Amino acid sequence: MIKLMKGNEALAEAAIRVGADAYFGYPITPQSEILEYLSREAEQRTGMVVLQAESEVASINMVYGAAGTGKKVWTSSSSPGMSLMQEGISYIASAELPCLLVNVQRGGPGLGTIQPAQGDYFQTVKGGGHGDYKMIVLAPATVQEMSDFVKLSFELAFKYRNPVMILTDGALGQMMEKVELFEQQERTTEKLDWTTVGKPEDREHNIITSLHIEPEKMERINIHLQAKYKIIEKNEVRYEEIMCDDADYIITAFGLVARICTKAAELAREKGIKVGVFRPISLFPFPYEQIKLHANNIKGILDVEMNAGQMVEDVKLSVEGKVPVEFHGRMGGIVPTPDEILEALEKYIAGGKL
Amino acid sequence: MSVETLDRIETKVFEKTKSLLDTEMHYCPGCGHGVAHRLIAEVIDEMNIVEDTIGVAPVGCSVFAYNYLGMDFSQAAHGRASAVATGIKRVLPEKYVFSYQGDGDLAAIGTGETIHTCNRGENILIIFINNGIYGMTGGQMAPTTLPNMKSTTSPFGRDTKSMGYPLKITELIAALPGTYYVTRQSVHKPLNVRRAKKAIQKGFEYQKLNKGTCFVEIVSNCPSNWKMTPVESNHWMDEHMLAFYPLGDIKVPNVKEA
Amino acid sequence: MAKVKGDIKIDIEKCKGCVICVEACPEDVIAMSNEVNQKGYLFAVKIEDGCTGCTNCALVCPDAVITVYREVKQKKEQIAVITNVTENITVSVDK
Structure with missing residues (x-):
C-alpha cells in the first residue's frame, strides 16, 4: 500500500x-x-x-x-x-x-x-x-x-x-x-x-540486571x-553509494542531509566536477572500510552535517590520512542548501584544500 | 503392651519457606530487610504464585533482593523501580508484579515515578522499606530522616530549617485516587511481623481485582548506620520512628467494592 | 493445664547474633553463646526447656535461621483390632 x-x-x-x-x-x-x-x-x-x-x-x-x-x-x-x-x-x-x-x-x-x-x-x-x-x-x-x-x-x-x-x-x-x-x-x-x-518449576529464576559487583564478573560482562x-x-554495516564509481570527490553525509548532498553532487557534475555521495546508513557499525576503499581513487572528501562536525571524525579515521577531509556544517536548526554545499566544495578545491 | 489413646507428635510449625533462597543475605545483623524478604517469599509460596510473579529490585541495600528471592527479577535504576514495574505489568497484565524499594530510592530520587505510578493506579504492589537513612552508601540523610536525627550528612541532627522536613510519602500517595490499599507496618516484633505479612498478602491478592496500586510501607531499622545494636535500634524505632510514622492502614478498600 | 511443648533448631552458622530472637522469646529460653561461629558472630542457643513452639523467635529472625517444632497431642486413630481367640489377647492397631 x-x-x-x-x-x-x-x-x-x-x-x-x-x-x-x-x-x-x-x-x-x-x-x-x-x-x-x-x-x-x-x-x-x-x-x-x-x-x-x-x-x-x-x-x-x-x-x-x-x-x-x-x-x-x-x-x-x-x-x-x-x-x-x-x-x-x-x-x-x-x-x-x-x-x-x-x-x-x-x-x-x-x-x-x-x-x-x-x-x-x-x-x-x-x-x-x-x-x-x-x-x-x-x-x-x-x-x-x-x-x-x-x-x-x-x-x-x-x-x-x-x-x-x-x-x-x-x-x-x-x-x-x-x-x-x-x-x-x-x-x-x-x-x-x-x-x-x-x-516455572523447571528453570532457575531469571534476573535482568546490570549490577555485577565483583570486578572479575564485570570485566567478563x-x-x-x-x-x-x-x-x-x-x-551489520550498511551504507549507500551514489555516483561514487567515477568520482574525484566524495561528499559524506548521513540522514536527510545526504539527499541534499546528492542534489549538490548533481549540480557539481553539471559543472564538470565529478562528485559522488557516500551515505553511512548504519552509524554504528560505521562503514570505515568501505569509505577507506575510496581513498585511493579520489582527491578529497567533504563531510556535511547539521552540527559542528561530529561524523567527520569517523570519516577521517576511515581514510587514515590518505586524502584530505574537509567539513561543512550548519547548526541551530539550519538545513544546508545544495548551492551552499557546492559552494563550500568549490571553495575547498580552489583553495587547494581538496 | 500398653494401649494409649493419645500420642505426642512433634510437628514442624515454622521453617524457612522455599522461595527464600539458601543464599546467605548480605544484610547487617538485625536488619529488617531479611524479615521483609522472608514475608514476601512466604506469601508468594502460600499463594503458589512463583510462576506468575515478577519482582523489581531497587538501588540501595536491597539491590541484591533478587539473590535471595527465588522468583524472576528485574533490577531497576535508582528510583525507577515503579516505572520498570509499570513496563512489566503493562505487557504482562495477568502476572503479579511488585517492586521493593527503600526510602532514598522511592521517596527522593524516584518520587516522580512513585507518585505517577500510584496516580495511574498501576496494578502493582509497591513495598517500601523506610529506615530513615541511606544504608548502602553509608548513612547519609534520607527524605524520611527524622527532625534532629543524626546522619553523616546531618552530623548535628537534621535541621528542618535548612534541610527540609521528613517526607510522609505514604500519606501523600494515599491521597491519590489511583491507590487502592495503603498501609504502614513494621517487622520488629512478632505481632508486627504477622500484621505485615497480612498486608503484603492483601497487596498481592488485590492485584487480581485491577483496582489500583497497593502500597505497603514497612518502617524498619538500620542498626549499623543508626550506630546502635539491633535490639537498641528496634527500641529506638519504636520510640521515635513510629511516633512520627504511626503504624496502621492509611487507605483501605471499600469492602463492598472488594 | 500443662504448657504446650515445643522446640527450636537454630542454624548457628547462618546466625548473625543480632539478639532480636532473645528479646522476642516470651519464655526466656534463648540466649547468646559464649563462643563464635565461623563468621565470628556469637550465635543464639536454646538454654532452657520451656519452649512452647510459639514461633516468635523465628518470626523476627532476619536471617530465617530458626526452625520451630511443636508437640501436639493427637488422638490415635484405631484402624484394626486383632483378636486371638485361643489365647484371649486383643491388640489395637493405631495409625
Missing part, C-alpha cells in the same frame, strides 16, 4: 504493522506526532500498549522493564529528551535488552530549538550514557526508510539482544513523502530463555559485550 505520510507517522505506522507490543513515550517537539498517531491507532488495531509516561526518564525505564519480558517495545523522543534517557539506555545496553529507540533530533545544546539538527551523533554513536556500550544506530534518509528501518531495527535488536536507535531529525520527521507500507504482521512473542516472565559489538561490526 502506497501512502503519502509524514516521517513520524510512517514510523509509528510501521511499529503498528511490525506487531510491536508496547510504546512508552513523552511528548516533545518535533516528534509528538508519534505518540499522537499511536494513541489514535495502535491499541484498537493491534492491542499495542501505548502509555504516555510522566517523563523521558520514566519512559526509558518502562521500556527497560517491558523489554525484559521479551516483548517488542520501543520509545521515541527528541534531543533533550534523549539526554534524559541516557542512564536508562546504559542499563538497557548492559542488561542486553532488545528494544527500539528513536531520536528525532532538534538543534541544541540545551533546550535549543525545535528545528532539525544532527548534533546528537556523538551522544548516540559514541555512547551518551556511562560505560562501554554500543547501540546499533540506523540513520534513515527517506520517509520510506523511516518505515522500513522500524522492521529492521526489531530484527537486529532481537538478533543481538541489543538496543537499536533510529537517529533521524525533525525535518524528516515532519516532511511528507510517499511511502510503501509493509503488510500488517501478527503480534507474536518468541519464547526466550532469559526473560522475566515468571519462573564487558568482554562479552565488546565481542558482541565486534560481530555486529562484521555483519
Whole structure:
C-alpha cells in the first residue's frame, strides 16, 4: 500500500504493522506526532500498549522493564529528551535488552530549538550514557526508510539482544513523502530463555540486571559485550553509494542531509566536477572500510552535517590520512542548501584544500 | 503392651519457606530487610504464585533482593523501580508484579515515578522499606530522616530549617485516587511481623481485582548506620520512628467494592 | 493445664547474633553463646526447656535461621483390632 505520510507517522505506522507490543513515550517537539498517531491507532488495531509516561526518564525505564519480558517495545523522543534517557539506555545496553529507540533530533545544546539538527551523533554513536556500550544506530534518509528501518531495527535488536536507535531529525520527521507500507504482521512473542516472565518449576529464576559487583564478573560482562559489538561490526554495516564509481570527490553525509548532498553532487557534475555521495546508513557499525576503499581513487572528501562536525571524525579515521577531509556544517536548526554545499566544495578545491 | 489413646507428635510449625533462597543475605545483623524478604517469599509460596510473579529490585541495600528471592527479577535504576514495574505489568497484565524499594530510592530520587505510578493506579504492589537513612552508601540523610536525627550528612541532627522536613510519602500517595490499599507496618516484633505479612498478602491478592496500586510501607531499622545494636535500634524505632510514622492502614478498600 | 511443648533448631552458622530472637522469646529460653561461629558472630542457643513452639523467635529472625517444632497431642486413630481367640489377647492397631 502506497501512502503519502509524514516521517513520524510512517514510523509509528510501521511499529503498528511490525506487531510491536508496547510504546512508552513523552511528548516533545518535533516528534509528538508519534505518540499522537499511536494513541489514535495502535491499541484498537493491534492491542499495542501505548502509555504516555510522566517523563523521558520514566519512559526509558518502562521500556527497560517491558523489554525484559521479551516483548517488542520501543520509545521515541527528541534531543533533550534523549539526554534524559541516557542512564536508562546504559542499563538497557548492559542488561542486553532488545528494544527500539528513536531520536528525532532538534538543534541544541540545551533546550535549543525545535528545528532539525544532527548534533546528537556523538551522544548516540559514541555512547551518551556511562560505560562501554554500543547501540546499533540506523540513520534513515527517506520517509520510506523511516518505515522500513522500524522492521529492521526489531530484527537486529532481537538478533543481538541489543538496543537499536533510529537517529533521524525533525525535518524528516515532519516532511511528507510517499511511502510503501509493509503488510500488517501478527503480534507474536518468541519464547526466550532469559526473560522475566515468571519462573516455572523447571528453570532457575531469571534476573535482568546490570549490577555485577565483583570486578572479575564485570570485566567478563564487558568482554562479552565488546565481542558482541565486534560481530555486529562484521555483519551489520550498511551504507549507500551514489555516483561514487567515477568520482574525484566524495561528499559524506548521513540522514536527510545526504539527499541534499546528492542534489549538490548533481549540480557539481553539471559543472564538470565529478562528485559522488557516500551515505553511512548504519552509524554504528560505521562503514570505515568501505569509505577507506575510496581513498585511493579520489582527491578529497567533504563531510556535511547539521552540527559542528561530529561524523567527520569517523570519516577521517576511515581514510587514515590518505586524502584530505574537509567539513561543512550548519547548526541551530539550519538545513544546508545544495548551492551552499557546492559552494563550500568549490571553495575547498580552489583553495587547494581538496 | 500398653494401649494409649493419645500420642505426642512433634510437628514442624515454622521453617524457612522455599522461595527464600539458601543464599546467605548480605544484610547487617538485625536488619529488617531479611524479615521483609522472608514475608514476601512466604506469601508468594502460600499463594503458589512463583510462576506468575515478577519482582523489581531497587538501588540501595536491597539491590541484591533478587539473590535471595527465588522468583524472576528485574533490577531497576535508582528510583525507577515503579516505572520498570509499570513496563512489566503493562505487557504482562495477568502476572503479579511488585517492586521493593527503600526510602532514598522511592521517596527522593524516584518520587516522580512513585507518585505517577500510584496516580495511574498501576496494578502493582509497591513495598517500601523506610529506615530513615541511606544504608548502602553509608548513612547519609534520607527524605524520611527524622527532625534532629543524626546522619553523616546531618552530623548535628537534621535541621528542618535548612534541610527540609521528613517526607510522609505514604500519606501523600494515599491521597491519590489511583491507590487502592495503603498501609504502614513494621517487622520488629512478632505481632508486627504477622500484621505485615497480612498486608503484603492483601497487596498481592488485590492485584487480581485491577483496582489500583497497593502500597505497603514497612518502617524498619538500620542498626549499623543508626550506630546502635539491633535490639537498641528496634527500641529506638519504636520510640521515635513510629511516633512520627504511626503504624496502621492509611487507605483501605471499600469492602463492598472488594 | 500443662504448657504446650515445643522446640527450636537454630542454624548457628547462618546466625548473625543480632539478639532480636532473645528479646522476642516470651519464655526466656534463648540466649547468646559464649563462643563464635565461623563468621565470628556469637550465635543464639536454646538454654532452657520451656519452649512452647510459639514461633516468635523465628518470626523476627532476619536471617530465617530458626526452625520451630511443636508437640501436639493427637488422638490415635484405631484402624484394626486383632483378636486371638485361643489365647484371649486383643491388640489395637493405631495409625
